[in-house]
Amino acid sequence: MNININKIQLAILCLMIAGLSLLFTACNKEGTIGEAVSDLYHLEHEGADMPIVVEGNTASKVFILILHGGPGGNAKIYNDVVLRMSEPLEADYAVAYWDQRSSGNSKGRFSPNKLNLEQMIEDTDMVVELLKDQYGDDISLFLLGHSWGGYLGNAYLATGNNQEKIAGWIDVDGVHDFELMMRAGDALMNEIATQQINEGSNQRVLWQEIKDFTDETEVNGISLQQFSEINRYAYVAEGLATTDGLIEIANFEASELFQLLWHSAFGSHNPITEATNSVMIQGTGNLMNQIINRPLGEEMGKITIPSLFLWGQYDFVVPPAVGQDALEKIGTPGHQKSLAIFGSSGHSPMLNQPDPFMELLIKFIELYK
Amino acid sequence: MHSYTHHQLLLLLIGCLILTCCHTKSFAQKKAKSSNNEVLEEEISRNNIPNHGKLRLKAGYFGEFLVHPGVKVGLEYTLWRKDKQKIRYWKRKDKEYAKSRTRTIFMAGNTAAYYHPNNHTGTFLNFEVGYRKYKNKNKKSSRAHRIKFKEIAVGYGYYRYFLHGTTLKWNGDDFVRTLGTQGAFMPYFGFGWGRDFSLKGKQTHSWHVRPVIFLEIPYGTLGLLHYAIEMGWSFPL
Known part of the structure; x- marks a missing residue:
């Protein structure tokens, strides 16, 4: 055997061995209580391995569980990109970023039959139970659902006694009735398009x-x-409304961009996994076909917990008319529910107008925690 | 008077060009053949691709992204090897040089692990079969050790991931901790290139870079495509 290794090669080999030693040093913390916590869990349930990142002030005993958009989006985006929401929230409360089944960095293997609303509701309940198991039954847990996350949150709260586990519901541009969403989106696009043409928009x-x-x-x-076509035009309209100055541009500071790049390169992101998950959940069609044909309508009346609806005025994807309908349909007493419409926002007001958004959000949490 | 059509003129022109090229090539070959046999042998020897045996140890970096740590170790066995040398004429320097080409078919067994922070640690065992083509056509004796090669490899293996953090599962009464691991089959494909330093002094190693793609099947409701980079050395045993 004749192996000659020079010093550079030896150094690189040492680095490789050091890297190898990191391979099995996954953190094993559980339920850390503190003011700047970062805990990582995976929920293994019905074939799926779903990551839950808990960050922020767990000592506050106030938790916000993010139900991300999609279906097939990811929760980390609310942590890494929407820093003006995540940072102030994490300073005062704990935020749980959960990647749903076949979304974000979730793994596992399961039958396409598991991609349905009932399974998603069960998964949500498991996450809620896991958080209470790890951080105590006395935690005050809020749900914050965005877009598709709004549908999931509404459906979860309207099922059984689930809402008894939740202190408050924050619905951000969430859908509960796809037909209404499409009709209202079509009408809003027509109205604003006519207005902008008449005003001589570039x-x-x-x-x-x-x-x-x-x-x-x-x-x-x-x-x-038809849903896909309207959805596609809605995002085009949001881009045009942003260019025309109707929607505030989400400005990023250099430090925020650096943090985003850092997380993308060295963090938990895996764009291939995220894209594959998204293709699987959208392409299978089971969940989409089920939810677009199932308006929550009367079920919304079962929701009686404090609820806050936050909407962008120029949200062509899920227009404010959907928020107004949800507000009217839920069974929460009038003084415990409200709808706020942000005049210069689109589908993500937390990005477009983070300051007024956060003001209302924190006020709501402080009131009902 | 006989007149040529355009087509006939074009054919004539192409014929002239072919004849000119053939003449140039035969001139070059004649020049090569006219050289001293000893010089030729020296040239062939200088650019020869040495055979250090059939078994090689491979070790190096393997990771999903260049920023994530990982390691891959394997044993490679050459199943078939064919050497070929040609003498070429270097017109500018009016000298001959040897051009060597070696083709090999190899098989290898590998094990690897990589670390994706706050996500998972991936490990696998795989078997691969590959084709490698070495070339050495350096005209200058000072650069004779720069043997380049390209390779492709296909393989099949067993992949297993270990989730980071705490993995919990509801058992009906309580949440219990699990290992957070699942296995899958792993078809693999890689295309690489590298250099063999066999002629540089006493060194016998080579380095290679190989971007690879592999599938994790089953995954979710389908399969998951992974991409990775391999970089490392191999040493004859």
Whole structure:
């Protein structure tokens, strides 16, 4: 055997061995109580391995569980990108970022039949139970659902006695009725497109395209294809409204961008896993077909806990009319529910107008914690 | 008077070009053949791709991204090898040089582990079969050790991940801790390149870089594609 290794190669080998020693040093903390905690859990349930990152002030005993958008989005985006929401929240409370089944960095293997609303509700309940198991039954737990997360939150709270475990519900541009969402989105796009064309917007050619589409579109019943088309135009409209100054641009400071890049490169992100998960949950079609044909309607009346609805005025994806309908439908007493519409926001007011958004959010948590 | 059509003229022109090229090539070959046999042998020897045996140890970096640590170790066995040398004429320097080409088919057994922070540690055992082509056509004797090679490899293996953090499972009464691990099959494909330092002094190692893709099957409701980079050395045993 004839092996010659020079000093550089030896140094690199040493580095490799040092790296290897890191391989099995996964942290094993559980339920850490402190003011700047970062705990990582995985919930193994019905074939899925779903990560839950708990960050912030667990000593406060106030927890906010994020139900991310999608289906097939990821929770870490609310931590890494929406820093103006996550940082103030984590300073005072603990935030649980959970990647749902077949979303974000979730792993595992399961039958396509497990991608349905009932399973998602059960998963949500498991996460709630896990947080109470790890941090104590006395924690005050709020749900914050965004977009699809709004549908999941509404469906979860309207099921059985689930809402008894939750101190308050924050619905941010969430959907509960897809037909209403499509009809209202179509109408809002038409209205704003007409307004911008008449005002001589520089983007009037594109606005005209949206107007033509919405003039031709008639929402009668539900189809996945029509939903996809309206959804696509809604995001185009949001981009145009941002360019025209109707929606405030989400400004990032250099430090925020650096943090985002750092997390992307060295953090837990895996874009391939995230994309594959998203394709699986959208492509399987089970969940989408189920939810677009199942308006929560009457079920919303079962929700009686304090609820806050936060909406962007120019949200063409889930328009404010959907928030107004949800506010009216839930069974929460009038003085414990409210809807706030942010005048310069789109589908993500926490990005567009973080300051007024956070003011209302913290006020609500302080009131009902 | 006989007149040529455009097509005939074009064919004539192409024929002239082919004849010119053939003449140039035969001239170069003639020049090569006219050289001293000893010089030729020296050239062939200088650029020869040495055979250090069939068994090699491979070790190096393996990771999903270059920023994540990982390691891969394996044993490689050469199943088939074919050497070929040609003499070429270097017109500018009016001299000959040897061009060596070696093709090998190899098989290898590997084990690897990589660390994706706050996500998982991936490990696998795999078996691969590959094809490698070495080339050495350096004209200058000072650069004769720069043997380059390209390779492709396909393989199959068993992959297992270990989740980071605390993994909990509801057993009906309580949450219990589990290892947080699942196994999967792993088809693998890699395309790489590298250099063999066999002729540089007493060194016998080579280095390689190999981007790879592999599948984790089953995963979710389908399978998961992974991409990774391999970089390392191999040494004859």
